[in-house]
Amino acid sequence: MREWVIGGAQMGAIQKSDRRETVVVRMIALLDQAAEQGCDLVVYPELALTTFFPRWYMEDQTEVDTWFEREMPNAATRPLFDRACEHGIAISFGYAELTPGGRHFNTSILTNRQGEIVGKYRKIHLPGHVEYDTERDFQHLEKRYFEPGDLGFETFDNENTLMGMCICNDRRWPETWRVMGLQGVELVLLGYNTPAVNAQNSDEGMEKRLYHSELSITSGAYQNATWAVAVAKAGVEDGFPLMGGTVIVDPNGFVVARAKGEGDELIVARCDMDLCQFGKKTIFDFARHRRIEHYGRITSQTGVER
Numbered sequence: 001m002r003e004w005v006i007g008g009a010q011m012g013a014i015q016k017s018d019r020r021e022t023v024v025v026r027m028i029a030l031l032d033q034a035a036e037q038g039c040d041l042v043v044y045p046e047l048a049l050t051t052f053f054p055r056w057y058m059e060d061q062t063e064v065d066t067w068f069e070r071e072m073p074n075a076a077t078r079p080l081f082d083r084a085c086e087h088g089i090a091i092s093f094g095y096a097e098l099t100p101g102g103r104h105f106n107t108s109i110l111t112n113r114q115g116e117i118v119g120k121y122r123k124i125h126l127p128g129h130v131e132y133d134t135e136r137d138f139q140h141l142e143k144r145y146f147e148p149g150d151l152g153f154e155t156f157d158n159e160n161t162l163m164g165m166c167i168c169n170d171r172r173w174p175e176t177w178r179v180m181g182l183q184g185v186e187l188v189l190l191g192y193n194t195p196a197v198n199a200q201n202s203d204e205g206m207e208k209r210l211y212h213s214e215l216s217i218t219s220g221a222y223q224n225a226t227w228a229v230a231v232a233k234a235g236v237e238d239g240f241p242l243m244g245g246t247v248i249v250d251p252n253g254f255v256v257a258r259a260k261g262e263g264d265e266l267i268v269a270r271c272d273m274d275l276c277q278f279g280k281k282t283i284f285d286f287a288r289h290r291r292i293e294h295y296g297r298i299t300s301q302t303g304v305e306r
Ligand code: ING
Pocket: 127, 167, 168, 169, 170, 172, 192, 193, 194, 195, 209
C-alpha cells in the first residue's frame, strides 16, 4: 500500500485507579471512529494501557511489575486486536513490557491490517532519573523502571510501506530519525506522555513544551523525508498535567493534522507514501550528499569533549 489513511488516536488522562479493560474500551471507541473515517492505520500513545506510572516512586518490584504486560496480546488487549482485525486496521501502541526473562522495557508494537504484530520497538532514550529526586516538583523515574531498549531503531515493511517506531523522548534526538532515515523509512510512528510543566523549572510553560515537541517531529520528518505520526496521552492524571499536541506531519515537515484538545481525540490524514520520494532523491539523497568522514564524533563520543 502506498497511500494510507492514518488516524492519530490521542488519549486523555488515565488515572492510577483505571483498569486496563476500561482503557481498552476507550481505545476501541477511537478505533470504531477511525473505521467510520476509512482509516487503514491507527496510532496510540506511549504506555497507552495505564497511567504514566514513572511519576510514582516505588521500591517494591512486585508493585512496579503490576504496571507491566507479560505477553502481547493478552486478556486485556485481545478485544482491541480482535476489533482492529475486524475493521482491517493496523494499529500501533505503547505499553510496559516485562519479558519472560524478567527484563523491563518501555515498548511499542505495530501490527498489519490482519492484527499480526509485524514490528516491536523498545525505547532507547530514557529521560528522568533512578532515585527519588527531592529537587523535582514531581518524579520522572523511567531510568528506574525501564532498561534502555535493545532492538535498535529498525524499520518494518508493512504492506510495501517502510515503517519505523520510536517513543516520546526519542523524538528529541536527531540520531533516532537519521538511523531510520538511513534505512529509507517512509513513516515514523511514535507515542508520548509529556508532562505539561517542567519538574525542574516551573517557569517553563506548556507553549514552550508544545513548540519543542513539534519542532523535534517536523525537523525529523523533513530532514529524513518521511511522514511522522506523533500521538499524545494528554490530560490531568491524578493531578499531574500531560500536554496534548498530537500531530501528523508530511515529508516536507508540514503539520497536516493536529489535535485540538487534551482528551480522547482522533485526527485523520490521507498520507501518500510516494510524497517521500522527491526529498529522498534530491535534497536528502544521503548517498550523494552525506560526508561521513566528518561525522565520527556522533558515534565515538557520548558527551561533549572540548
Ligand atoms: N517524556 C518527556 C518527553 O521527552 C521530557 C520527558 C519532557 C524530557 C520535556 C525533556 C523535556 O517528552 C517522556 N516520557 O519521555
